[in-house]
Amino acid sequence: MDLITRGNNVIMETYKRFPLVFDKGQGCVLTDINGKEYLDFMGGIAVNALGYAHPGLMDAMKTQMEKLVHVSNLYWTEPGIELAELLTKESGLDKVFFCNSGAEACEAALKLCRIYGKLKKHQNAVEIIAMDQSFHGRTYGAISATGQKKYQANLEPLLPEIYHVPFNDIEALKAQINPNICGIILEPIQGEGGIHPADPEYLKAVRKICDQENIVLIFDEVQTGIGRSGKLFAYQQYGVVPDVVTMAKGLGGGVPIGGIIAKNHVAEVFTPGTHAATFGGNPFVCATGKYVIETLTAPGFFESVAEKGAYLKSQLEALKKEHPSIKDVRGMGLMIGAEVDGDLGVIVAKAMDKGLLVITAGSNAIRFVPPLIITKEQIDQAVQIFSECL
Secondary structure, three states: OOHHHHHHHHOOOOOOOOOOOEEEEEEOEEEEOOOOEEEEOOHHHHOOOOOEOOHHHHHHHHHHHHHOOOOOOOOOOHHHHHHHHHHHHHHOOOEEEEEOOHHHHHHHHHHHHHHHHHHHOOOOOOEEEEEOOOOOOOOHHHHHHOOOHHHOOOOOOOOOOEEEEOOOOHHHHHHHOOOOEEEEEEOOEEOOOOOEEOOHHHHHHHHHHHHHHOOEEEEEOOOOOOOOOOOOOOHHHHOOOOOEEEEOHHHHEOEOOEEEEEOHHHHOOOOOOOOOOOOOOOHHHHHHHHHHHHHHOOOOHHHHHHHHHHHHHHHHHHHHHHOOOEEEEEEEOOEEEEEEOOOHHHHHHHHHHOOEEOEEEOOOEEEEOOOOOOOHHHHHHHHHHHHHHO
């Protein structure tokens, strides 16, 4: 019995998996059990920031694993403190809460702003505004905040008092504002919605509204954060600072870690017993995250991400002139979407046959989110394969 048949017999079908079984990875290349190599431009869906088998990351994992993997959050550990210090320093925010995933990070942010509303506004200040075409995760609160009906099928009734407005439409947002709003959550670049960046003036206007109305502004940077945009967080590209930012994906370089960072005046409403995560921020994942952040914030790294991202975007825009099926190229840093008029499933399958891994975003875009250590030569290779698939 082959591995895929064995897997289908025992694993729930929550993913429509491709007929590939991967065995190992090195740099930006994955190898399946038959020895075929694939250039990876989906990076575990923007997770493997430093690629595969990164020597320094492996050393950091091994060193911490031999010391201490897990201890209860009833006690302190040095890796957790050090990672939190790095994140607050680099983000300009004040306090960190660690959890295990992006969905958990969004749950924490939603709880935080609702508690804030009750304690710092009034008891009915529990309403939250989210965006159409957004994606915030699969847990109940996160899926309620997600602005795509396809993810909410058969889950109604959803969490109440969460409303959705069109993204990048400040007038629609203003029309939804009332004294009961405690939080606004949005992605600076909508990922699952199709790689749609926010307009700079829109984000500035949202920040102004939140300041005027005492509303907690949450930026979901689970996908856009940890260097993906060419800065540690995408909001640093816009010059607009949220009250809370969510993070996960790239933070652990492949191990499960998520979290939120918040300004002091919001963070202080979390007190002992209001929220927790048993595995959140254990010494193993924090030592790993510390290595990732130290690597990304070393001189020149973000500049290289921005440069390679601009190069990838320019190559795809050049391809657009050759292929009328490419309708748009958009994104920031190494988070680029190519909107294509055609069957995206066929394109993804053709690319896979030719040794390139890509993924869709929204209903009409191919998403390019490779490891941040990708080279220009590998970008050229990927664009060439993509062109052949069109």
